[in-house]
Amino acid sequence: MKTTFVSSSGLYEALRSSVLKIQTKLVDAQKETVTGRHADMGLALGYQMGTTVTLRQQTARLTAITDANAAVSTRLSGSQAALTSMTEDGNNYVKSLISSPSPSVIKAIARNGAAALTNSLNSTTGSQYLFAGVNTDVAPIKGPFDASTGVPSAAKTSIEAAFQTHFGFPVTDTAQAANITADDMNSFLTNEYRNLFIDHNNVNWSADWSDATAETVQSRISTNETVQTSVSAMSDPNADPDPSVAEPTHKGFQRMAEAYAMISTLPVEYLNSNTFAKVLQVASEVAGKATAQVSNLQSTLGNSQERITNANSRMAIQQDIMNKSITNMETVNQFEAATRANELMNQLNTAYALTAKIQNLSILNYIS
């Protein structure tokens, strides 16, 4: 009669291979319980591995940009502080000019104002000049400075030379200075003198006053935004309007310098009262315009600061979402893994017990 036949090795093999399999699974379950992540990430994720790798790289990128934005924000705050102080000084200067001061008083105010302006324009963060455009390791306003007037020595020389050319006598000639008419002085101030500060292409400004570049610092503040993050002591010649027609509105620093130097370098103490009054009037006009233009620069930078804040909060939200996705893909529920490990251990114990029992099942035990 034919019965089903089972070989002895068949009996033992089945248990042996199942014990090996359970042990392999147990090792994985233990690893997952402890680390909370898949034991073999590639096998578990398959083609999604690329997704999680990309997400991690994007998160790292956003972190790098956010950190870089902190440095940029510091620079912007420093620039804003300097601009505020320049605007305040400018406003005070205008007030002094229209209050009919005495020549010596206003001269002192102008000299201090010029020195304060050059100081502010030369402010730094770290070792970088804030108002130098991209030439950040060179001071925007170049020395040496003349202490009696508060302006750079080269500028003083140019102004005195222009005065001599126009009037025919040097600034030190106090006797002849009293004979200058108001109209003559007006013509000098609005032509040759003005040209030293706001000429087209900034030829005189860059020769006597500033080594800054017109190109300003552009910073990337998010993955797809680049903004202007500095203003320069050198205005952009490309923005000059047709010089014969309109007045420039973007040369605030240069006009401020013009207003201060007007009083501090010219021999105002020796002018007759009409001419002196004319000079005060022109100076207050220029100073008023300059202050307004400098104040406008603050709104340019303020705009950039706001964009940085917005970009930072957007990026923070994006990072949050990405981190959630990564966690979803890569982590395992540790409780589930622990439960699985327990079950496997029970299975293993059972397999061991069975193996021992089956080994004892032999007819040899009963044959003497």
Added chain:
Amino acid sequence: MSLTTALNIARSGLAVSSSRAEIVSRNVANASTPFASHKIANVVTGPTGSGVRIASITRASDLPLYDKLIEATSSAAAQKVVVDGLAELDATVGDPENDQTLTALAGKLADAIQTYSSSPENDSAGRTAIAAASQLVAALNSTQTNIQGIRDNADQGLSGAADELNSLLSQFSEVNKRVMNATTAKQDATDALDQRDKLVSDISNLVGVKPVIRANNDMALYTDSGVTMFDTTARSVSFSRTPGLAPGQQGSAFYIDGVPVTNQGTMQISGGAIAGYAKIRDELAPTYQSQIDEIARGLIVSYEEKDPAGVGAPAAGLLYDSSGTYTPPTVGVVPGLAGSIAINTTMEATPSRLRDGVAYNYNPSGYEGYSGHLNDLIDQVYATQPFDPAAGGASSGAILSYASGSVSWLEQQRTAASNDYDYKNTLYERAFDAFTKETGVNIDDEMTTMLELERAYQASAKVISTVDAMFGALLQAV
């Protein structure tokens, strides 16, 4: 005379019991030997007066199960080699948490350049960017070394398999002769048959085998693609090793009986470790190598320097091909580029040249705060560029997404191969299980038979002594 006849018959009974006891002890000794079948003695009644005799000794066998088992062995063996090879390739990727993938390192470089662009005057930010580039280049170089090492291992595996196959075929030739001789001489061929079965199973681990039984228990062996491995004589198996396989270099083919069975020959085998090694060496590793070569090429293109005047051709910038073969922005796989990619030596010495450019000078006045070129580089990194579809990845995209696409490809191959292996291995285990159950030795069964034989022997011996007593009584009476 009937007494003498009784004696002879009892003697034959003793002889048969002893022979059967011998068979029992052979079976018990082979209880745990794989492929040892249990032997059965066919006892028949002899012609009148000669008692019993053993007509033949056969073994328990199941041909269909055996064929299935051979097939399952070779397909599981091939898949195991593939899974192991892919696991080694996976070591170049690792756990994404460690940020050691090429995507993560390329991302770190882009981020370092981003930080540098926010403070272009900061020399240490420049050095950090160069350091990140060094890490990336080192990773590309070592990934190529790893991949070629894996190919070399597969090549070595093929060489070892050729030697083993040759030795197995010569053993097979011997055993086959023994089987044929025993069969023709009508002797017990069962042990030799078991040995031959084991040899065929060992061969099937290396190569997919189709055994064919012919007259006189002669067996011929063919590969699963139809190439003769053994027909009366063993055919030659040859393979010449290529030490130090270079990227893009083809390994040599595996020859059985002068026919190439790998390297896209017409009679390519599909089962056995040899097929697995060939797949790793000729398909999977080279595809992954092409992908990292494309990643290297894409990085060189991302960091290329373009002429600001728009006239001159782009030149390699931060990363370039130190072997001089590749200039950006040509598209097309350059084998071995991942090993020859290097950092521009001028930028390595003076990091500010990364900001100002080497081939083209973007910052002729040397302004410290100039970030224009760095910002452009970042735009280039994240811009879409074309890739060679022959590498098995996307045909266009940003370099970073191409790199993570390559990771996806590898892991997908791994998951598919692993699932396939689980299935094939289960099939093999089932087939082996069924086969051993059918043909193996059951010790309890043999011991019970032994008990039976003991009694039969006792009974025959008793008959003999009784007949002897009868003879004695007869002779005493005379």
